[in-house]
Amino acid sequence: MRTISTCLSPQLLPLHSFEDKTVVVVDILRATSSMITAFAYDVASITPVPTLADCRMLKEQGYITAGERGGQKVSGFDLGNSPYEFMDHQLNGKDLAFTTTNGSQAILSVTDAHTIVLGSFLNLSATADFLLAQNGSVLILCAGWKGKFNIEDTLYAGALADLLQNEFAFEDDATLASQSLYQFAAPDLMGFLKKGSHPRRLAGFENHQDMEFCIQRDKFQLNAIFREGKLFRLEQTSII
Numbered sequence: 555m556r557t558i559s560t561c562l563s564p565q566l567l568p569l570h571s572f573e574d575k576t577v578v579v580v581d582i583l584r585a586t587s588s589m590i591t592a593f594a595y596d597v598a599s600i601t602p603v604p605t606l607a608d609c610r611m612l613k614e615q616g617y618i619t620a621g622e623r624g625g626q627k628v629s630g631f632d633l634g635n636s637p638y639e640f641m642d643h644q645l646n647g648k649d650l651a652f653t654t655t656n657g658s659q660a661i662l663s664v665t666d667a668h669t670i671v672l673g674s675f676l677n678l679s680a681t682a683d684f685l686l687a688q689n690g691s692v693l694i695l696c697a698g699w700k701g702k703f704n705i706e707d708t709l710y711a712g713a714l715a716d717l718l719q720n721e722f723a724f725e726d727d728a729t730l731a732s733q734s735l736y737q738f739a740a741p742d743l744m745g746f747l748k749k750g751s752h753p754r755r756l757a758g759f760e761n762h763q764d765m766e767f768c769i770q771r772d773k774f775q776l777n778a779i780f781r782e783g784k785l786f787r788l789e790q791t792s793i794i
Contacts, residue, residue, distance in 0.1 A: 559725035563698040580673035581697035582706040585657020587674040587768040592640035593787040600785040602658035612651035621653040660697035670780035682717040705750035712736025
C-alpha cells in the first residue's frame, strides 16, 4: 500500500527518504499560498531561489521579483509575500523570481525528489486528487520557521492526511499527530492558528487578512509542479 509521511521541518529531512516519492512542500504563511494564488492569476512560471542576490539577478533578465525576509517585503522588490499582491491580472504570462525565509528554501531542499508539488489550504482538494491519481508514496514537507516546527504547516499536513487516509497508510507518527491536531483544531481553525508563534509575528505586521485568506479551503482548483528549476501550473490529475 502507498504510504504518506510527514517531515515537520527541513532540518529533519536527513531522516527521510524522498527520492522516489511525491513531495508536497507547504508554507501556509505564506509562500506556497501566495504562489498558488499567483498561478490562479495566470503567471507563467515561478523560479524559487535561495538568496536576494539571485532574485535581483533574475530581475535583470526580465523577471518580476517577489519575496520577504523576516515576514516583511524586501526593499526594491516588485512584490512581497502577501497573496493579495498576486491578485493582479497584469501578472498574466509573467515569470516570477521568488525568495522567502522558509518556503523557497524548502522547495530547493528536495530537488532530487521524483515529483514536487506545492501544498496550501487554497488548493487542498486539488492536491489530494493529484496524489490519489499517482502511483507512488507521499512525503509532506513542512517549511516551518527557520528550521523549527510550526503550527500552520502541521495543520495542513493533518488536513491532507485526513483526505488521503483511506488510500495511504501512515508511515510515521508525525502524520498521525498532524491529523489528530487538525481534527482537534478544525472547528475553529483560525482561533487555534492565532495561538501560533508565526501568526503572532505576522499580526505584528498587521497581516490579519493574509492569515484569514491563507486558511480558506479549496478556493482554487489547480496544482503547481516543480520542473527543471521552475514551478508551473498543473491542472490535470493524470499520472506523471
